[in-house]
Amino acid sequence: xxxxNFLLEQFETLFANGLDNKAMVKAFSLLGFDGYEEGxxxxxxxxxxxxxxxxxxxTNEQRNLHVLWxxxxxxxxxxxxxxxxxxxxxxAKKLFKKCGDGxxxxxxxxxxxxxxxEVGDGVTWNHCCYIDSKGGVCFGDFxxxxxxxxxxxxxxxxxxxxxxxxxxxxxxxxxxxxTACTILPGVELGDGAVVATGxxxxxxxxxxxxxxxxxxxxxxxxxxxxxxxxxFNHYTLTDKAFQQDI
Numbered sequence: 586x587x588x589x590n591f592l593l594e595q596f597e598t599l600f601a602n603g604l605d606n607k608a609m610v611k612a613f614s615l616l617g618f619d620g621y622e623e624g625x626x627x628x629x630x631x632x633x634x635x636x637x638x639x640x641x642x643x644t645n646e647q648r649n650l651h652v653l654w655x656x657x658x659x660x661x662x663x664x665x666x667x668x669x670x671x672x673x674x675x676x677a678k679k680l681f682k683k684c685g686d687g688x689x690x691x692x693x694x695x696x697x698x699x700x701x702x703e704v705g706d707g708v709t710w711n712h713c714c715y716i717d718s719k720g721g722v723c724f725g726d727f728x729x730x731x732x733x734x735x736x737x738x739x740x741x742x743x744x745x746x747x748x749x750x751x752x753x754x755x756x757x758x759x760x761x762x763x764t765a766c767t768i769l770p771g772v773e774l775g776d777g778a779v780v781a782t783g784x785x786x787x788x789x790x791x792x793x794x795x796x797x798x799x800x801x802x803x804x805x806x807x808x809x810x811x812x813x814x815x816x817f818n819h820y821t822l823t824d825k826a827f828q829q830d831i
Contacts, residue, residue, distance in 0.1 A: 589668045596672060600679055604649045612653060616660045626652070632697045636747055637719050637739075647700055650680040654699075663692045670827050677704065685726065687828035689821050705758070706831050709821040720751035720770060725758035727819035733765040740770055757792065759817050777814050779807050 595615055599608045606623040613621045630651060632638060643651070654676050657663050662672075670689055677684040680699040685706035693713035696702060701718045705726035712732045716722055720738030730736070736756075742748035752771035756762070760774045763782040774780070775792030784801040793807040793814070809817075820828050 589665065592662075592668055593671055593675075596675060600675060604646045604653075604679075606645070606649070609649050609652070612649075613656065616653075616656055616662060618656065618660070635697075635719070636749055637698075637751070641698055641701060641719075643700075647680055650676050651699060654680075655695075658692050666827075674827075677702075685831075687831040689827055707819060707828055709819075711821075719749075721753035722756070723753065724756045725760065725776065727758060727817070728756045728760040728762075729819055729821070730756075730762045731764050734762050734768070735766075736768040738770050759814050759819055761819075777807055777809075777817070 592615055596612065599612055602608065604612070606626040609626045610621050610623060626649065630643070630648060633643065654673065657669060657672060662668050669692065673690040674684070674688045677688055677690070677699070681702045681704055682700055683703040685704055685708065687707040688704050690710045691712045694710045694716070695714070696716035696718050698718045701721045702716065703723040705724055705728070707727040708724045709729045711730065714730050714733070715735045717735070717737045717739060722736055722738060736754055738751060738754050740750045750770070754768055754770065755773040757774050757776035757778060759777045760779070762768065762780045765783050766780045767785045768774070769785070769787050772786050773789040774786070775790055775794065777793040778790040779795040780786055780790070780801060781795060781797035781804070784797050785799045786796060787800040790796050791803070793809070794803050795805050795807055796802060797804045
């Protein structure tokens with residue numbers, strides 16, 4: 586396996602020059618997938634066939650960035666965090682509508698329309714989150730989404746599956762969403778809000794409030810231990826790994 590720094594440098598060059606199908610052949614080879622040709626990347630994704638695709642179509646480069654996000658999780662490199670975290674961040678910087686500094690995404694995270702996602706500084710997605718971003722999702726600085734959480738921004742007519750409604754979700758600064766939660770369309774989580782494990786959030790949540798249950802309801806104020814919100818330690822890994830500069 587090529588060393589991590591070499592791989593990241595190679596991808597930085599590829600991304601800077603534009604990720605066309607020719608570049609994808611090299612990108613796949615760097616990930617350990619050899620034998621591909623340019624024509625092998627002339628395919629569509631699931632989201633290309635959804636009704637909203639006419640309004641928010643992928644460019645070819647956006648589609649290729651989606652493919653690379655998915656592909657790395659099918660490579661042993663996905664568990665090499667020294668490569669995988671900077672690599673996913675590199676994709677997010679190119680693909681997302683906005684991506685601040687210090688973004689961390691663990692393996693198994695999925696989303697559909699990356700170009701409708703906004704991410705502030707120090708945001709973390711932990712293992713196997715799902716972000717349905719068709720209606721738009723915004724993550725405030727140092728917000729944290731933990732394992733197996735799902736965020737939805739669209740709904741369906743019960744009589745016609747092609748008739749859909751879209752409502753953005755806004756995650757405030759220093760929000761914590763714990764394991765296996767579901768956030769439904771149109772919800773806004775105020776700065777410093779906390780969503781307890783397993784909750785289904787159907788309504789917006791005031792700042793510094795913990796909600797829990799199905800449907801989620803306020804249970805108490807967030808425990809701040811006398812700290813101002815900007816003093817909360819929302820760094821994800823020991824010694825601020827991958828987030829030292831924010």
